[in-house]
Amino acid sequence: MRRSASLITLCMGLVFTSLVQAEALPQRWVSAGGALSEWVTALGGEARLVGVDTTSQHPESLKALPSIGYQRQLSAEGVLSLRPDVLVGTEEMGPPPVLAQIRGAGVQVELFSSKADLQAVESNLKHLGRLLGNQAQAEQVYGQYRQQLDDLQAKLKQVQARHPVPGVILLVGHAGAKPMIAGKGTAGDWLLQQAGARNLADNDGYKNFSVEALAALNPDVLVFADRSLSGEQAMQALLKENPALKASKAAQAGRLVELDPTLLVGGLGPRLPSTLQRLSQAFYPTAQ
Amino acid sequence: MNQLIKPRTLFVALALLCLLAVWLSLALGPVSLPLMDTLRAGLRLLGLPIAGDGLDQAELILGQIRLPRTLLGLTVGAVLALSGVAMQGLFRNPLADPGLVGVSSGAALGAAVAIVGGSWLGGIPEAFAPYLLSVCAFLGGLGVTALVYRLGRRDGQTSVATMLLAGIALTALASSAVGLFTYLADDATLRTLTFWNLGSLNGASYQRLWPLVMVAVGVALWLPRRAQALNALLLGESEARHLGIEVEALKRELVCCTALGVGAAVAAAGLIGFIGLVVPHLVRLLSGPDHRVLLPASLLAGASLLLFADLIARLALAPAELPIGIVTAFIGAPFFLYLLLRGRT
Numbered sequence: 244m245r246r247s248a249s250l251i252t253l254c255m256g257l258v259f260t261s262l263v264q265a266e267a268l269p270q271r272w273v274s275a276g277g278a279l280s281e282w283v284t285a286l287g288g289e290a291r292l293v294g295v296d297t298t299s300q301h302p303e304s305l306k307a308l309p310s311i312g313y314q315r316q317l318s319a320e321g322v323l324s325l326r327p328d329v330l331v332g333t334e335e336m337g338p339p340p341v342l343a344q345i346r347g348a349g350v351q352v353e354l355f356s357s358k359a360d361l362q363a364v365e366s367n368l369k370h371l372g373r374l375l376g377n378q379a380q381a382e383q384v385y386g387q388y389r390q391q392l393d394d395l396q397a398k399l400k401q402v403q404a405r406h407p408v409p410g411v412i413l414l415v416g417h418a419g420a421k422p423m424i425a426g427k428g429t430a431g432d433w434l435l436q437q438a439g440a441r442n443l444a445d446n447d448g449y450k451n452f453s454v455e456a457l458a459a460l461n462p463d464v465l466v467f468a469d470r471s472l473s474g475e476q477a478m479q480a481l482l483k484e485n486p487a488l489k490a491s492k493a494a495q496a497g498r499l500v501e502l503d504p505t506l507l508v509g510g511l512g513p514r515l516p517s518t519l520q521r522l523s524q525a526f527y528p529t530a531q
Numbered sequence: 532m533n534q535l536i537k538p539r540t541l542f543v544a545l546a547l548l549c550l551l552a553v554w555l556s557l558a559l560g561p562v563s564l565p566l567m568d569t570l571r572a573g574l575r576l577l578g579l580p581i582a583g584d585g586l587d588q589a590e591l592i593l594g595q596i597r598l599p600r601t602l603l604g605l606t607v608g609a610v611l612a613l614s615g616v617a618m619q620g621l622f623r624n625p626l627a628d629p630g631l632v633g634v635s636s637g638a639a640l641g642a643a644v645a646i647v648g649g650s651w652l653g654g655i656p657e658a659f660a661p662y663l664l665s666v667c668a669f670l671g672g673l674g675v676t677a678l679v680y681r682l683g684r685r686d687g688q689t690s691v692a693t694m695l696l697a698g699i700a701l702t703a704l705a706s707s708a709v710g711l712f713t714y715l716a717d718d719a720t721l722r723t724l725t726f727w728n729l730g731s732l733n734g735a736s737y738q739r740l741w742p743l744v745m746v747a748v749g750v751a752l753w754l755p756r757r758a759q760a761l762n763a764l765l766l767g768e769s770e771a772r773h774l775g776i777e778v779e780a781l782k783r784e785l786v787c788c789t790a791l792g793v794g795a796a797v798a799a800a801g802l803i804g805f806i807g808l809v810v811p812h813l814v815r816l817l818s819g820p821d822h823r824v825l826l827p828a829s830l831l832a833g834a835s836l837l838l839f840a841d842l843i844a845r846l847a848l849a850p851a852e853l854p855i856g857i858v859t860a861f862i863g864a865p866f867f868l869y870l871l872l873r874g875r876t
Contacts, residue, residue, distance in 0.1 A: 294850060312851030315719070316726050318733050319596050321850030324561035335719060340734035348591055448717045508718070 268376045269328035269351060275314040276333040277505055278512035279355055280305055282368065283331070285384060285513045288375045294325040296332075300505050301514070319344035329374065333357035333510060357510035359433045361389065364511050384513075391516035392437075399439040399523060402530040409463035409526050411440035415449060415504060418471045419480030423449040424457075430507045431468075438522035440464065458487035464526055465493035468504035477501065500525040536817050538824045545831035549605075552838035556601040557593065559842060561849035564589050595736075603735040603743070604841045605834045607800045608810075610747040610792040612833025613754055615807035616826055617785045620761040622691060625815065628808035629793040631698045632786060633675035635804075636705035638797040641671020642727050643712040650720045664727070665739065665798040672794035675701055680786050689782045691768075729854030730803035732841050739799060746795040750788045751830060757781060758822035765820060805859045806833050809867045816870055836863065 273294040274280040280299035283292060289304070296314040299305050311322055314332060319341045322330060329351040336342065336354070346352050355370060356363035365385050372381025413431040416422030425431030426446035435442045443460045444452075452460075465488065469477035478499050481488065488494055506518055536544075558569050572589035575581045576598070611629065618627040629635060645667035679701055683694030716724060760781050763771040772778050793807070810833040811825065818824045840858040847853055 297851075310848075310851050312848070313722065313726075315723055316731070316733065316852065316854075318561070318845060318850065318852035320592065320845065321561045321852055323592065323596075324563070324850050338734050340736050340739070343736075344596055344734065347595055348588070 269374060271325070271327045271329075273311060273322055273325055273327040273330045274299060274332070275311065275317065275330070275336045276355070276357065277301065277509040278357070279331060279333060279367070279371075279509065281512040281514065282371055283375075286368075286371055286375055286377060286381055288371070291375075293327060294322070298505075298509055301512070317341050317345075319348075323348050323350070329353055331355065331371075331374070335509070355510075359430050359511055361392070361511075364388065367510075388513070388516060392519070395516070395519055395523060396437075399527075402523075402527050403439060406527055406530055408439065408441050410443045410460075411435050411464045411466060411526065412443050412457075412460055412462045413466045413468065413502070414481065415468045415507065416470070416481065416484075418469065419477065419482075419484040421451055422467070422481065422485065424452050425449055425507075431466075434502075434506070434519065434522065435466065438519045438526060440522070440526050454485065454487045457485060458490060461491050462493045463496075464498045464500060465491065466500045466502050466522065466525075468502040468507060470504050474501065498525065535819050538818065538821075538828075541818055541824065541828055542831070545828055545835065549831045549835045549838075552835040552842075553601055553605065555842055556604065556838045557597050560592070560597060560845060562592055564592065569593060599735040599737050599740055600732050600841070601838065603732050603740055603799060604838045606740070606743055606747045607732070607796045607803065608806060608834040608837025609830045610743075610750055610796045610833075611803065611806040611837070612810040612814075612829040613750055613826065614789040614792045615809075615811040615833075616822070616829050617754060617761075617789050618807070619811050620764060620822065621782060621785045622695060623765060623767075625812050626808070629789050630702065630804075630807075631695060632789060633679045633698045633701045633705065634672040634790050634793045635797065635802055636702040636709070637675025638668040638672035638794060639709050639728060639802060640675070640705040641667035641669070642801075643709045643724060644671070646724050646727065647712045647716045647720050650717065662739075669794045669798040671705075672797060673790050675705055676786060676790035676794075680783075687779070689779060691782070726854060727801045729856035730801035730859075731844075731852070731854050732800055733845075733852055735799075743795045743799045746791050750792040753784070754788055755823070755826045757784060758826055761785075761822040761826075762820075801854075801856070803837070803856050803859055805856075805863045806837060809863050810836060813867065813870060 270291060271293045272283065272288065272291045274283055274292055275296040277298040277300060280292070280295050281301050283289065284302055284305070292305070292308055294309045294311050295305050296311050296317070298314055309325060311317055311325070314335055315337045317336065322345055327350055330345055331353045333355050335357055342352055353370065353374060355367045368381045368385045369378070372378040375381070413425040413435055414422035415425060415431065424444045424446070425442070426444045426448055428447055429449060432442050443462050467477060467481050469481070472480055478501070482494065493499060500522065502518070502522070506512065506514060557573070558566065568586065568589040571581050571583055572586055572593045575586065575590055576594045614629045618629050618631060619625055621627070622631065642664055645664045649663065679694055679698045680689070682697035683689050683691070685693070713721060713724065760771070760776045763774045763776045764778065764781065768778055796803070811829045814825055814828045814832050818828050837859070840862060841855055843862070844853045844855040844858045
């Protein structure tokens with residue numbers, strides 16, 4: 244009798260604490276920042292999202308949510324009209340006076356890092372886990388993520404001992420015209436290096452190159468990210484608009500690789516390991 | 532000339548329009564507040580002790596978001612329209628706008644320096660960045676205008692024609708400098724710069740409002756005192772001089788008012804085109820060229836037009852927001868064309 248009574252107390256206690264926890268956690272979320280919204284979805288929080296910004300394009304289902312506009316130009320009343328409990332975003336979110344107004348209205352504003360490094364991913368995931376009430380899952384997701392990237396690096400080290408490192412450039416454009424080349428310090432540069440390539444462009448940031456300068460780089464592999472076309476169409480448009488590229492080693496050998504341009508903004512997202520895998524396979528096709 | 536409206540009728544109509552704009556600007560927004568809540572929250576803001584459920588939220592939205600935004604819209608619209616009148620009077624040309632003396636391009640250059648330069652320095656502290664942007668834009672506008680004025684002066688005389696050309700040259704120079712910054716900027720700063728160039732009343736706060744209000748009140752009190760002189764200037768410079776107007780002093784005051792007024796407006800809300808050019812023109816079609824009517828009527832019309840434009844800017848895509856510069860031109864330009872063409876037949 245005593246035992247069953249204590250069991251009941253225990254059960255009631257458990258139910259009660261989980262109820263309290265569920266109540267304290269924010270239920271209505273607004274997310275600003277592409278990679279961040281992807282992580283929220285990956286951690287099972289998509290049902291709680293009531294609005295996202297224009298950079299949140301993945302997964303496709305997010306596009307159906309109300310759009311709060313560009314992450315740097317949020318409108319206080321617009322965000323408040325969605326009656327959110329929490330607004331999550333990166334340090335790119337703004338402008339600051341609007342964030343102050345949103346905070347003033349009693350909405351929790353949680354800031355995350357958009358830096359392209361693993362530490363940022365780890366702390367972001369832990370932070371999201373706390374807010375979503377599933378820390379364990381967040382830890383697990385980060386562990387797998389880390390593992391995938393570490394495995395890839397280990398494999399690349401072996402491969403690079405036997406194969407020459409390919410020289411690669413990354414071009415970002417609209418329907419092939421006037422592509423920008425990803426230089427040092429860009430997310431594109433980081434991606435290329437992590438996938439085991441050498442970035443031939445040594446400029447800072449994204450810059451337009453003249454046709455001649457493009458031809459002179461003569462990459463082994465060409466990675467292209469097009470904002471308005473995709474697949475074969477994007478590749479044909481790029482070669483048509485930039486005939487000088489046709490003479491490059493990459494085009495001669497048919498080593499042109501497509502990259503989703505949304506991967507290049509807003510920090511490291513959950514799709515990164517598979518992308519790096521795909522890129523590294525394209526960089527070392529004979530090593531598989 | 533028979534289609535002109537009597538000044539008193541015009542003032543009453545514009546004052547009612549302005550009141551309507553203020554009311555709508557306070558009552559409408561992406562958050563839908565019941566009419567009674569808005570009224571009661573308004574009374575509570577005035578200090579009356581009113582209790583009620585959910586009134587805190589209404590009071591916050593009204594007091595901290597909509598009211599500062601409405602005041603900013605009123606002031607920016609009024610000061611841009613007044614500066615437009617001053618410039619059209621100075622250049623004796625209805626196509627003149629405040630941009631002619633370089634204040635807009637100078638402010639844009641200042642903003643570009645603040646935005647792009649700030650990101651080079653590794654980012655300005657968040658609390659400080661908006662102020663730096665405002666101060667740089669204001670100083671940029673003032674600096675370029677002062678230079679244009681200086682270039683127009685020779686032997687104690689200011690040549691309006693030289694000023695006009697100097698304004699065009701310096702605007703081109705400033706634009707190419709902005710272009711250079713645009714080229715050097717990374718993606719994120721580029722977007723900030725683009726949005727700044729389209730203007731916005733978003734995120735208005737009382738702290739950032741008061742410098743603009745002080746300048747605007749000064750301009751709004753000063754310019755109407757010079758209405759008679761502006762009327763005389765319409766006849767021509769030497770005619771005005773013969774009528775006993777100190778033309779050089781008048782020119783200096785007009786340039787000064789424009790530089791301060793537009794500089795402060797742009798610093799607070801970014802570049803908002805069209806108001807300074809078209810509002811005085813519009814009002815002139817209704818009131819005739821007398822500056823005693825034109826100045827106060829433009830003030831009211833500019834303030835109302837900007838508030839209506841802002842309503843569209845914040846409601847059209849809610850919960851997102853449209854830059855207001857897009858809206859002012861989008862509704863203003865066709866209306867302007869209609870008035871022009873109607874006047875011709």
